[in-house]
Amino acid sequence: MPFIRTCVHKDTPAAQRQSIVDGIHQALVDSIGMPADELFNLVTDYDAQQFFYSRTFNGVARSDAVVVIDITLRRGRSDAMKRALYAGIAQNLEKNAGVAPSDVFIFMHENDYSDWSVGGGKFAMAIVQQVGI
Template identity: 30%
Template sequence: MPLVRIDLLAGQSSEYRSALADEVYKAMTSTLKVPENDRFMVISEYQPSDFIADPTYLGISRSRDCVIVQITLNAGRDIDMKRTFYKALADGLHTRIGLRREDLFISLVEVAKENWSFGNGIAQYT
């Protein structure tokens, strides 16, 4: 059910990008109750002039290594579950690839179940 978009500056290795995707999937399945094999992700890289992340918004010191993770998913998860996810992902990325926790920007976009079609022109969740 989730669609994950990962945005970052160009120049990271394929191993780095794979680790980003793996850790997002791991955090989603362990904290948000995302089903196994429900893995749909797009990773996009940008030139510095096309990737803008304010370096000090809300008093958080971001570097040029900032990664933006946007996840579109079914509505219904409570705030505690979301907070657990945010922490699990930040911790997982920090441990695995050394991403500073300050450099992870996460946005969850909740939608109703009828807004999905996984193929064949069918709304599978209705």
């Protein structure tokens, strides 16, 4: 179950925010086989005094509307799957949300089942270990 934090410029309209969330989610489903019902994306916003970034880092020209996507998920995806995920997110956001690929920042954090509790205060590892339930 990936947990996503997406940060957008404060002037991003609600419909575009939804398209961004949908594009990220679809890329996760398509590239890493995430089940469609595993949607957990916390969207926050920033203004010019809250997010400072290079407009030219690594030779990429960025606008005032950078979208930062922070993905936390269980360890185990190959580099090829991650490349497909990053490309899919950038393509979906460009096509469906009007976000330039140069404005998409993606950060991945991997951990294990023991690092999660996804409801009821239960240790996720204990749930995974319940065979046949």
